[in-house]
Every structure is written in C-alpha cells, then in structure tokens.
Amino acid sequence: MEAFLTSSLLVAVAEIGDKTQLLALLLATRFRKPVPIVLGILCATLANHALAAWAGAEVARWIGPEWMRWILSATFVAMAAWCLIPDKADGLRATAGAGAFVTTLVSFFLVEIGDKTQIATVALAARFQSLALVTAGTTLGLMLANVPVVFFGDAIARRVPLKVVRAIAALLFVALGIAAALTPLS
Numbered sequence: 001m002e003a004f005l006t007s008s009l010l011v012a013v014a015e016i017g018d019k020t021q022l023l024a025l026l027l028a029t030r031f032r033k034p035v036p037i038v039l040g041i042l043c044a045t046l047a048n049h050a051l052a053a054w055a056g057a058e059v060a061r062w063i064g065p066e067w068m069r070w071i072l073s074a075t076f077v078a079m080a081a082w083c084l085i086p087d088k089a090d091g092l093r094a095t096a097g098a099g100a101f102v103t104t105l106v107s108f109f110l111v112e113i114g115d116k117t118q119i120a121t122v123a124l125a126a127r128f129q130s131l132a133l134v135t136a137g138t139t140l141g142l143m144l145a146n147v148p149v150v151f152f153g154d155a156i157a158r159r160v161p162l163k164v165v166r167a168i169a170a171l172l173f174v175a176l177g178i179a180a181a182l183t184p185l186s
Contacts (some may be wrong), residue, residue: 003128005114007137008144010172011117016146020111024139024146027107029099034150039106039147045139047122053135056125075123076177080170092160117142125132127180 015021027037063071089134098106112118125134 001133003124003133004137004140005178006128007121007124008141009132011120011141012121012139012144012170013141015117015142018115018117018145020108020115020117020142021146021149023107023111027100027104028099028150031103033100036099036101037148037150039144040101041150042139042143043110044105044108045112045142046135047092048105048118049138049142050110050131050135052118052121053131053138056127057129057131057132059122060126062128066185069184071183072123072127073177075104075119076173076180080173080177084167084170085185095143127176151157 024037024041028034029039031037066138121134121138126132128134
C-alpha cells in the first residue's frame with residue numbers, strides 16, 4: 001500500500017504545471033469533450049507507466065540492492081531539481097484529423113516519454129519493486145492532477161500558485177531521495 005500511496009501523491013503533486021497538464025488544457029479547449037479526453041489520458045498513462053514500471057523493476061534486479069539504493073537517492077534528488085523548472089506547451093499539437101480520444105491517447109503517450117512522471121515511475125518501481133501498485137499509483141496521481149484541468153482548466157490556472165506547488169513537489173522528491181539513501185533495499 002505504501003508503494004501505491006507514495007506513487008499517487010508524488011506524481012499528483014509533480015504533475016501540476018507539467019507539460020502533460022498543459023496538454024490536457026489545450027485538448028480540453030480544442031475539443032470541449034471531457035469524457036473522451038479523460039479516457040485517452042487514462043489509457044495512455046496506463047500503457048506508458050506500465051512500461052516504465054516494468055523497466056524500473058528490471059533495472060533494480062540487474063543492479064542489485066546496494067547500488068540501486070544510491071542510484072534511486074540521486075534520481076529522486078535530480079527529480080526534485082527538475083520539478084522546479086516550469087514546463088512549456090511549445091510544440092504540443094493535436095493529431096491532424098483525429099478525434100478527441102485518439103488525439104489525447106497518442107499525444108499523452110508520446111509526451112510522457114522521458115517526462116519527469118515517467119522517470120519517477122521507473123524510480124518508484126525500482127524502489128518498491130511492485131509493478132502493479134506503482135503503475136496504479138502513478139496513473140492515479142496523473143489523473144488526479146489532469147482530470148480537473150480537463151473540466152475546469154481556465155479557472156484552476158488562474159488560482160493555483162504553480163511556484164509553490166513545484167516547491168512542494170521538489171521537497172517530496174528530496175524526502176524520497178533521503179529515505180532511499182537511508183533505507184537499505186531488500
């Protein structure tokens with residue numbers, strides 16, 4: 001349960017102001033069809049994060065617990081620094097001619113590749129060695145951050161202090177980095 005809750009919280013906070021959240025806002029304003037957009041986000045995220053969690057679990061098996069502990073610690077601290085850098089929506093475009101679901105599915109899957117939440121998913125799966133719980137947790141976290149944007153994007157963007165949210169996300173990643181350094185993996 002710790003893997004699920006930690007993954008959900010970390011990704012939900014880290015996702016605020018992320019380029020995928022900006023993409024959700026762009027898609028919501030373009031299509032004005034929230035249900036297909038939300039379903040596209042869900043399907044793309046499940047596929048992307050399942051692959052990332054699998055990669056994280058495999059890397060953890062290859063490297064061994066002692067080295068993995070230090071790699072995870074450094075990765076989480078690097079993720080903290082990355083959270084402080086605002087994302088931009090540059091280059092995010094809808095798939096030509098496709099509907100809301102397909103455009104969202106393809107766009108979200110591709111935009112998540114190499115994104116901080118995908119890398120966090122790899123690290124969390126390596127840390128907790130629970131593919132299903134980490135995938136479910138990171139997917140829930142991404143949905144918690146993005147679904148409200150699809151429905152209420154403009155109003156939220158005007159009220160949420162993104163600088164504060166990014167700082168909180170960075171602190172959570174630092175705390176996880178410290179915990180990874182202090183806790184031997186089994």
